Amino acid sequence: MRLNIQNVSKRYNKEKYGLKDYSLTIENGILGLLGSNGAGKSTLMKIIATISQPTDGTIELDGHNILQDPNYIRKMLGYLPQDFGVYANLNAFEFLEYIAAMKGVGGAGLRNRIDALLEGVNLIESAKLPIGTYSGGMKQRIGIAQALLNDPKVLIFDEPTVGLDPEERMRFRNLISDLAESSIIILSSHIVSDIETIADEVAIMKSGTLITKGTQAEVISKVDGKVFETLLENNSLPDFKTKNLVVNTNRQKNKVWVRYISNNPVNGSEAAAASLEDAYLYLTSNNN
Ligand SMILES: Nc1ncnc2c1ncn2[C@@H]1O[C@H](COP(=O)(O)OP(=O)(O)O)[C@@H](O)[C@H]1O
Ligand SMILES: [Mg+2]
Known part of the structure; x- marks a missing residue:
């Protein structure tokens, strides 16, 4: 798969740009977006997830213009927003069933799929408790599980490791690394060590622009x-x-x-x- 972002800008108001003439090509594997707060990571991710429209530029997924035809990417998208809100009264099973219904995922295998995902994010034992009682890290993990529900080919995780302890980070890495061969996985962080252990490639962002992109070795070689x-x-x-x-x-x-x-x-x-x-x-x- 190939996601081609070309000359994308997002202008929020007169003087405020979220992204400025941003170009990046992303292929299968795990790409880490690294940048301080305000660098434009969430803006870029929302635009790829077709939640937000750019003011300029084009984005193509395998040659399809997803700005003109957002449904093309939505069908194969898993997205964890940075400010992921959950339904406090639902338990983990109910919440994932609800998301499955929204995404049109169903069928006989759904229960097994939900069990496997809850296992993968280490929530199976708390799956019957209301999500409102979960810790920050547990909420983050249910967010990761919902993003994976529809077997997505394009996965966008906005600051997924916030609130996760080292063991949970390792689980997250294992969970997504198997998918990386056949899908595009983009994750963001403002913490270098989060990206370092997970990403194949790194894109460093600052003030709405791309500073550099490459494998970790390529980026490190610059210093x-x-x-x-x-x-x-x-x-x-x-x-x-x-x-x-x-x-x-x-x-x-x-x-x-x-x-x-x-x-x-x-x-x-x-x-x-x-x-x-x-x-x-x-x-x-x-x-x-
Ligand atoms: N809805 C909005 N309205 C105005 N400015 C925004 C909005 N969302 C983000 N911005 C601005 O765009 C820039 C990039 O923000 P964001 O994409 O959230 O960065 P990051 O996710 O890297 O922290 C910041 O300067 C931010 O203040
Ligand atoms: Mg952000």
Whole structure:
């Protein structure tokens, strides 16, 4: 499958753009949209899910214009909105039956499908309790289950790992990684480590624009040879920060350990292996 987003803009009002001339091609696999709050991730996802219309541009799924024919993608879409509201009085079974009815999923296999999904998101034991009694992470997991209900070929998860603990994240990853071969999976986060463990490819966004897209290795390679660590005197840190992009610090007795990105490392620095977080901070910083 191939989703082709071309020159898409979303203008909310006179001076406010959610997306600006945004182009991206997405193929099967897991793509992580990474960007700080306000970068435009939710705007892009809503437009792909045909919940929101762009002001400009085209989007094609396997050559079909989905802005003109939104039903083409809706039939094969699973979507977890960022502000996923649930029906507090329904239990997990009832809620998934309700969503199934809305999506036109039915038949003899439905009960088994619901059981398997509840198993997959580790909610089977709480499935008879009203969703209103669930924790934030449990609500998020029922949201993930509903997105998967209709065997979707295009899956959009807006900040799916919010509220999930490490074990639940691993479950989520396992749940979607089998689907990635035959479907397009897009997930967003503002936390690098969430994307790092799950996504095959990463698209870094800032202010409604695409900064870069590639495999994790390709994105990381953009800071190869630029990441350094050194020990500084405590009082020299403020000045150092004005001249270098500091990505991490760790105070020791009288000194401070600093990880930074630079083309001209200071004397006494040691080169460090670049990480996705380094690349993200470097590529979204203003002085790169
Ligand atoms: N309905 C709206 N009306 C006006 N501005 C909006 C609306 N939705 C989002 N925005 C603005 O568009 C930009 C992108 O927002 P959003 O897509 O929610 O970013 P993200 O999901 O990456 O945090 C932000 O500056 C946000 O304030
Ligand atoms: Mg968002």
